[in-house]
Amino acid sequence: MGQLSQLLLAFIVFLSLYLLGSSSLTGCIKIVALQGMCLGVLPLTVRAEGFHPQGLLLAAGMFILKGFAIPWVLLYAIREVKIRREMEPMIGYIPSLLIGAALIGVSFALAERLPVPAGLRTSLLIPVSLATVMMGMLMMISRFKAVSQVIGYLVFENGVYLFGLAIAYQVPWIIEMGVLLDVFVAVFVMGIIINHIARAFDSISTEKLTRLSD
Amino acid sequence: METLKLVASYLVMLVFAPPVMLGIITKTKAVVAGRKGPPVLQPLYDTLKLLRKGAVYSTTTTWMFRLGPVVSLAAVLAASSLVPLSGTPLISFNGDAILFVYLLALGRFVTVTAALDTGSSFEGMGASREVAFSSLAEPALILAFASLAYRSGELSLARMFAPHGGPGSAASAVLALGSLFVVLLAENSRIPVDDPNTHLELTMIHEVMVLDHGGPDLAFILHGAGLKLVLMASLLVWLVLPEMPVAGRVGSLVLGLAATAVVIGLVESSMARLRLIRVPQLLVAAICAATFGLILTLR
Amino acid sequence: MIYLLLVGAPLLVGLLALVVDSDERRPWLLPFGCTIHASIVAACWKTLPGPAMNGWFRIDDLGLIVLSLASVMFLVCSVYCLEYLRLRKERRNRLFTACLSFILASVSLVAVSRHMGILWVGMEAATLATAPLVYFNHNEKSLEATWKYLMMGSLGIGLALLGTFFLALAAIPFEGRGDPLLIDTLLSRAGTLSLPWLKGAFIFLLVGYGTKMGLAPLHSWKPDAYGESPGVAGAILAGVITACPFLGILRAFQICAAAGLSEFAQGLLVMIGLLSMATAAVFIIGQRDFKRMLAYSSVEHMGILALGVGLGPAGSFAALLHLINNGLTKGVLFLSAGNIHRAFGGKTMDHVRGALRRAPISATLFLLGFVAITGSPPFAPFVSEFSILRAAVDGHRFGVALGFVGLLAVIFIGMATTVLSVVYGIPPNSDSELSAQGDSPLMIAAPMVFMALVVFLGLWLPGRLTAVLSGAARLLNGGAS
Numbered sequence: 001m002g003q004l005s006q007l008l009l010a011f012i013v014f015l016s017l018y019l020l021g022s023s024s025l026t027g028c029i030k031i032v033a034l035q036g037m038c039l040g041v042l043p044l045t046v047r048a049e050g051f052h053p054q055g056l057l058l059a060a061g062m063f064i065l066k067g068f069a070i071p072w073v074l075l076y077a078i079r080e081v082k083i084r085r086e087m088e089p090m091i092g093y094i095p096s097l098l099i100g101a102a103l104i105g106v107s108f109a110l111a112e113r114l115p116v117p118a119g120l121r122t123s124l125l126i127p128v129s130l131a132t133v134m135m136g137m138l139m140m141i142s143r144f145k146a147v148s149q150v151i152g153y154l155v156f157e158n159g160v161y162l163f164g165l166a167i168a169y170q171v172p173w174i175i176e177m178g179v180l181l182d183v184f185v186a187v188f189v190m191g192i193i194i195n196h197i198a199r200a201f202d203s204i205s206t207e208k209l210t211r212l213s214d
Numbered sequence: 215m216e217t218l219k220l221v222a223s224y225l226v227m228l229v230f231a232p233p234v235m236l237g238i239i240t241k242t243k244a245v246v247a248g249r250k251g252p253p254v255l256q257p258l259y260d261t262l263k264l265l266r267k268g269a270v271y272s273t274t275t276t277w278m279f280r281l282g283p284v285v286s287l288a289a290v291l292a293a294s295s296l297v298p299l300s301g302t303p304l305i306s307f308n309g310d311a312i313l314f315v316y317l318l319a320l321g322r323f324v325t326v327t328a329a330l331d332t333g334s335s336f337e338g339m340g341a342s343r344e345v346a347f348s349s350l351a352e353p354a355l356i357l358a359f360a361s362l363a364y365r366s367g368e369l370s371l372a373r374m375f376a377p378h379g380g381p382g383s384a385a386s387a388v389l390a391l392g393s394l395f396v397v398l399l400a401e402n403s404r405i406p407v408d409d410p411n412t413h414l415e416l417t418m419i420h421e422v423m424v425l426d427h428g429g430p431d432l433a434f435i436l437h438g439a440g441l442k443l444v445l446m447a448s449l450l451v452w453l454v455l456p457e458m459p460v461a462g463r464v465g466s467l468v469l470g471l472a473a474t475a476v477v478i479g480l481v482e483s484s485m486a487r488l489r490l491i492r493v494p495q496l497l498v499a500a501i502c503a504a505t506f507g508l509i510l511t512l513r
Numbered sequence: 514m515i516y517l518l519l520v521g522a523p524l525l526v527g528l529l530a531l532v533v534d535s536d537e538r539r540p541w542l543l544p545f546g547c548t549i550h551a552s553i554v555a556a557c558w559k560t561l562p563g564p565a566m567n568g569w570f571r572i573d574d575l576g577l578i579v580l581s582l583a584s585v586m587f588l589v590c591s592v593y594c595l596e597y598l599r600l601r602k603e604r605r606n607r608l609f610t611a612c613l614s615f616i617l618a619s620v621s622l623v624a625v626s627r628h629m630g631i632l633w634v635g636m637e638a639a640t641l642a643t644a645p646l647v648y649f650n651h652n653e654k655s656l657e658a659t660w661k662y663l664m665m666g667s668l669g670i671g672l673a674l675l676g677t678f679f680l681a682l683a684a685i686p687f688e689g690r691g692d693p694l695l696i697d698t699l700l701s702r703a704g705t706l707s708l709p710w711l712k713g714a715f716i717f718l719l720v721g722y723g724t725k726m727g728l729a730p731l732h733s734w735k736p737d738a739y740g741e742s743p744g745v746a747g748a749i750l751a752g753v754i755t756a757c758p759f760l761g762i763l764r765a766f767q768i769c770a771a772a773g774l775s776e777f778a779q780g781l782l783v784m785i786g787l788l789s790m791a792t793a794a795v796f797i798i799g800q801r802d803f804k805r806m807l808a809y810s811s812v813e814h815m816g817i818l819a820l821g822v823g824l825g826p827a828g829s830f831a832a833l834l835h836l837i838n839n840g841l842t843k844g845v846l847f848l849s850a851g852n853i854h855r856a857f858g859g860k861t862m863d864h865v866r867g868a869l870r871r872a873p874i875s876a877t878l879f880l881l882g883f884v885a886i887t888g889s890p891p892f893a894p895f896v897s898e899f900s901i902l903r904a905a906v907d908g909h910r911f912g913v914a915l916g917f918v919g920l921l922a923v924i925f926i927g928m929a930t931t932v933l934s935v936v937y938g939i940p941p942n943s944d945s946e947l948s949a950q951g952d953s954p955l956m957i958a959a960p961m962v963f964m965a966l967v968v969f970l971g972l973w974l975p976g977r978l979t980a981v982l983s984g985a986a987r988l989l990n991g992g993a994s
Binding site for chain 1: 383386
């Protein structure tokens, strides 16, 4: 576990924090793209014993998909419906930032207490992945705009992927491919839906999606 | 002889670094905007001009108003002796990082009381903003210091900011660097927190507090503010600089300060001032980043 | 080979449906594909096929139950679809038909997989293939329902993936000997699993797959998705697609039981089961929309399933039986509710009254289905619910038993209010052209078949089925497969 991957992981968490405090949707999409690129590069810094072609392919796929394809779909979606900013979220920016910092603390404490296998003990992978998962979920539940929720979901997925990276050396790579597929299709379908939401409601706020309730 | 050289180089830094750094920032902004801009030493000329003038005091003010500029400059000067401005600090002892934070706070406190002493609503408004934002910037500063202190096991500025190669140190150092940079921008009323060039009272923070000061008082305040910028910037530079012999340190510090000034200038040219309501958000983000850095060093 | 057929045949039919260009002929592919699938499943009942692909695929008793339930539900619903899609000419049915087939394929994949990763992939595919079904009506409400379904579904599936990763981490002590996600490997080396990670894995799998199943507190997508999708999609969702995540939870439970964590897992299951039942009870009272009422009923029955498994071997047997009974009864309810919905053009009590006069047979089926699902003899759910109650009492879990019965009673009253006012009374405005749409042969035949099965299973449990169910219950409680 070199300094470089430590730096990348810290940067990934920092980007999640940034997302929690940011209101510009375009900015958020760019940040999540940057985070995706970091995830794509990360496997190359984690495995010191050299790369197999499969790993390289996965890294490249991840880089293109999370760094370019998905952000492009999202940017397309918000261009189509002409929205720029998140409205004031359910949990304000400052409280969500503070909750985010607390979540980081919790996940580090958790990773400290769980019996992390010897190879992963010094690495930040597991605590960072837990923190990213939690921050993604926080973003999903605290935002109203459909796009913000998708971004939250992407952060969540990034965290899950990080966890997968931690155990990648013993789980067949098909699982990692599954993650890619999952993200891609999920966002693809969500993109379509967002498009339809725009047509049906003239805005893609899920706050308006409240006709169905008890 | 060594001591004499140290003191001499300190004096040079104390006198020239603040105006030059401010000058470089202004110059950078001018160049980016396609203008020629004032000479780099313009802030120094301004200070000298102000020192030659007399001061006017309103009848409503008391000794507190006169105390402000003097004490704030004195506090920053005292703080500067703890920062290795010429390779090594003038004074260094375990725990001086805390003294450093408190000296900065003292400087701010007297500036604020002086502003309140005028009884003007504008000054009061600026003071309240300054205090509100500082109350968020200070935790970030302290948390960043804490993570650096933990990393090095020392509580003196010179050691904390010395190069360090322990495991996991790079990430926490970068996070500390990031949050310290935000604190630097906030404490020195730079964009995106405050715009030093605006003179619209409603949007200013720091500038509005010192509206009633003139002559030497204003010169003290301006020089003190510039010195504060130099101190924080040099801490950032020390954090980044690798291990090197003492001889090369001063030169690299000067270069580093210039580079920092350019970076600040670029930041100021590339973004607008944040709305006041969004500033706390930025500072809280800095706090969070510093906390994360601390968590990284603690594990 | 047989596994390839089970998954591949519906997949091919689905692809074919994408190619066929006639809205009239396309639906005929469905009964065709389902018949093939059902006959393969019947062959499986004759002789259980052995493992294939490094042991990634194998049908055990648990998988067989889910697979057969899916096959039967799909076969009957596909016939219903013929008539339904003929009536809904204004909508293109290309995606609907294809996605139904894809769902069958992915459900089969889940049922036959012995690998937690493959199982997860199948679940993901099923989730995505369901979205177009929910969105079939293409209006604002169905859009909202689809959005919630996708968001919650993706979250659930993501959490389940995290749980799967935890499971792989729990298997670190294997030190590379054997695939750490292969269920057989996990079971045979369960003693060496790292317990804290296994506990985490179970919690995440329970919450993640529980979201997909519709267990409280992450059930909020369910009333919307069930309420806005066509009746037949509701039947598939409530009967089949909930069975898949349940299977995922059962697999996790199996591993926990083998590792000696059964008490921990059972405690969680009982808790979440009772919580789901209570949530359903709260929302079912005063529910004016009868399709949403059915959705809450589904939440309730998912809770009953979890509760049953949490009550030990006898409870597990009953829960597995209830899985089948609930699926079939939900078939009756959703299909007849769909008929009533169409006959009145609405699904709230404000629009729908006196269904017995306008669509007599559908209304009768709806009424019978209600009686069955609330656990009255002689219908099948009575048998399974009573067995769960007995398991609770026999295990001296009197508090659980009391809660179970109390909640069932509350739900019975809540549902009765809605159902009776839908079925009895005088239709709001009796214009004759609408009532012509009331009952049509194929659309009544399908729920009638389900009803017949429910009555049949209520009166007599075939010996073979009992054997498979008890085999599955043994698997769940530490038995060898």
